[in-house]
Structures are given as structure tokens and as C-alpha cells.
Amino acid sequence: MEYIIDKDYADVRLDRYLRKNFPDLSLTEIFKGIRIGKIKVNGKKSKQNYRLQEGDCVKIFFEVKEKDRSEDIPEIDSNIIDDVKKHIVYEDENILIFNKEANMVMHKGSGHQFGISEILKAYLNNPDFNFVNRIDKATSGLVIGAKNLVTARELSEEIRERKIDKKYYIVVNGRIDKRDFIVKSYLKKLEDRVVELDKYEPGAKESISRFKVIRSGKKHTLLEGTLGSGRTHQLRVQLASMGHPIVGDMKYGKEKARFMFLFSHYLKIPKYGIKIELPIPEEYNKVLA
Template identity: 25%
Template sequence: MQKGRKRPTHHAGADKSKTYPVTETIELLPFLIKNISGAGRNVVKNILAHGQVAVNGKSTTAYNYPLQPGHTVTVSKERPKEKLPFEGLSIMFEDEHIIIIKKDAGLLSVSSDSAPPNEVTAYRQLMAHVRLDNPKNRIFIVHRLDRDTSGVMLFAKSEAVQQQLQNSWQSAVQERIYVALVEGAVKKENGTITSWLKESKTLKMYSSSYPNDGLHAVTHYKVLRASKAFSLLEVQLETGRKNQIRVHMEDIGHPVVGDKKYGSRSRAIGRLGLHARVLAFTHPITGKLVRFETEIPKLFLKPFQKEE
């Protein structure tokens, strides 16, 4: 065999993958051994096992895959990125600046003083996720959702992006829409609740009876569905204060279902009836409006199905 014959395959060059045309009927493993110069049987098996081989664009790990003339085999130089199994969250969107997740009820956004030190949080899982690429990578909290609230949440991948988002939050956020399952029939089709929120010594938020005493909070709502026992509301936040929706719903006599802290007596769905459904904001780097929407949790519709 001539020494220089197979040299071209060495510089699959700067490209991260190399494509080989198939000209005969042959199994995948012998084909790879024949075509990948300088790679022994074990190296090739390793490449296959790590999902670096695709036939006609579809990844395969089967060493006996039957190849036919006209097929193309692509071998990637890089292993597919390892994926961590997430607990209580899924990634909706990610670029080099931000991560958008859908958080389940029950998952802490970030560690709190009262939580066990090793408790799984969204923050901790996402930190591990970005460090798969580079151990120096970090993520930064932009806003929080209560443990028992589910829905859309945003994290930054650098301190600069975090600062930019937090500093321009009021103007950057175009939509922040929740759905709330509340107790009782809300009579008014839509309304706005305004108050000044304060925190008690027991860390419970409440509306002050004095104007300008506390943080100004404005909540808009409209009724999506109603029965004698429950109402499903779409809630739009004008200000994002701690526990704002929960306090305001208690203020109008319709506490969020499952919210014992703020006056609820109902455990109709076995969780807090609050879900962050939509988050739309101006991307801090591209300047474009981005919008993320999730479904209304099926559990929130359950109380109405019983009555139909």
C-alpha cells in the first residue's frame, strides 16, 4: 500500500466532521475501519459507542448497520454534549447569554436559609449544566419563583447580563402573565388591585392600610373560567413584588388554592394554584423581543371538569 494514499482524511481539516460516501454493500464497523485512517478497531468502536457516527444524517451506534451504495457516513470529531438529567425543570431556550426554564411546582429556585444545605434547586442544576462546557461557567439569578409556583423562569449566564436585565427589568419585560386558580366565584370579569406591600416579622407579606407605606404593587386580572367554588384567572403583573399575587388574591377574598399562608382552605389540586405562564422581554444583547409561553397546567382545569 502506498504511504500517502489515505492522507486527505487526516485533514478533515478545521471541520468538526468528515463525510464518507458508501460505494459497496458493507457493515458499518468494517467500513469505518477501512476509511478512518490510522484508527484501529477499538478506537472506531469507541467513536461509534459515543454517538459520533451518522448514516444519512441519522446518528447510530450499531456496528453491524447494513450500508448500501449511495449512503453517506458522517463521523464527527466531537462527542455529543453530555446531558444532565434535570429534576423538576426543563430548558425551553438557551443561548450564550440567557437560559429560560420551565420550573415544576415543588422545586426551589435557589437555596434559602430554611432549606437543607444539599437540597436540589434550579440554580444548582443549571450551574452543573453550564459547567459541562467549561468548569469556569456560571449562572446568575435574575428573578425568582416561589417553590410552589411553577412556570417560566429566566437566568443569566454572566454577571453583566444579569445586571442589565435587573436594571432594566421594568422596561425590558413586556409581558409577565400568570394563571391563578383561586377560591370562590370572582364576580368582576376583570380588575386591578393596587396596594403597598410590607413584610411582617414572620416573613409574611401584607398590604398596608396606609398609602405610600411599603412597596407599591399593581396586579391586573381577568376571569378565564368560573364556577361557584373556583375561578381561573389570568393575572398580569405591573410590578413584581414578593408574594404579590398571593397577597392581592387574599385581599379581594379569593385566595390562591392551596395557599394556606395567605388564607386558602382548599387543597383541591394538591399544590399551589399559581403558574407563571408567559414571560416576554427584550433580549439584553440582541435587543429583540423574545416570548416564552407554557400551557395552563391540566390540574388547574380539573375543578371545572367535575361540574360540566
């Protein structure tokens, strides 16, 4: 059996390509097949970490079932798909930007048969669609989806290199008198939460956030937050440690609300010429009154 590598799998390791496309093959079988020449690239023995190039010919000298990619597209009720489609704010041949509501789940699991990712796979009829970033279930706002593996790898690299700008609207408890401020601290994951530390200790990661006061109410303040690093629960933990937890954040704060007032409203992806800025949600203005 011969398989010609297309652009989606260019620069992907040989063993990972085989694992993804031939799920019946165990890693042991893959490594052995490569080692003894039962799996070859361009007619030659290769190594498991060889990075495939577009046009490469992978030949497998034994019977194995190729994965049916259509199985990765779930069956979703058309009414659910129509409702989710309304939240798409940008779409082209490679990228889809989605405006997630608070408490929407992004992926199936943890008691959920499907999430936004699975619904959009069904809408696009595309098993390769996936989000390249994610936000907490309680957080709302812009998330980035890729329609193919090449774009997913490119966007993931842009995120790692901090080349994609994201900003958040946040409503916190209490009034903040500063016009803008920077929080620099160390965050460390524990079992079910993240804690802020004043100095480094093993397992902690340096975290930087920038904040600007947009508007103040009697009991709350609206901020715009920008991440200088991308740590789990970063904005939530740092603001709570200041004594200004996010409204509706029941993990790190106390004030109950229908949802958490943390909204990813701004996204700029220079590589693709994409810039999206959403307005302050009406609920945010109401809670400041």
C-alpha cells in the same frame, strides 16, 4: 500580578471585582491596597468605586490567591441533571429560560444541598450562570437565567425598568363575576408574611395588579394576572384580601392541594426578541370542572 478586564466585568466597581475574584482579601485589605497604591488600574492609583472598563489592566503589587472558578461548579448526579434539563424551554448563548415545577427550590440553602441554579451550573459547566429573577418555591412557571455577567446585568436592568412582561395563570377559591379588574393597594412585609393596607404607612409599598377572568367553575375561577409592580407575594396577598385566595396557598388561604395554583406562563423580553407562552396546565382545568 496583572489582570486584563474582559466584557464580563465592564462597568463593575473595582472593589467588587476584587472581592469576587480574590475572596481571601478582606474589604479592609482591598480599601487599604487601593488607597496606598498597592492596587492600581492602568498603572495609576484609583478609587474603590471606579467602574472598570473592558481592556483595563488591574495590577496587584502583593501576593494573593485568585479564586478558582471551577470550585463554583457543584458535582451533581447525571440523572438529576437529565431530569432538570427537560424543563428548559429556551436556550441560546446568553440566556436560558426554565419552566419550574411547584415546590422545586431555586437555590441551595434551608436544608437543600442544591437547587435548580446549582444543577444548571453543572449542566452548563458554567460558574457564571445565575437566575436574574425568582419565584416562590410553591409557584411554578417561567424563570430567566443568564449565562454570563454582562447578560445578567442587562436583564436585571430590564426587570428594574419593568421592560419584561410576565403573566400568570391562577386558580382561586370562589367565583368572580367581573371580566377584568385592577387591584391597587399597599403591601408591607412583616416577619413571616405580607399584609395588605388600604393606605400608606412607613415600610409599605404601592402595589398594582391586573386580572382577567379566563374561566369559571362551580367553586373556583381561573384568572390571568399581570404584575404592575413586583412585590413579595403580591398576587397571593391581594387575592386573599379580596376573599379569593389561591388554591393550595396555605400561608394566605385554607384550601389544601398538592401544589399552589400559581403558574408563570407568559414571558416577553423585547430587548432579546424572546416571547414564550405556555398553555394552561391540565390540573388547572380539572380543578375547575
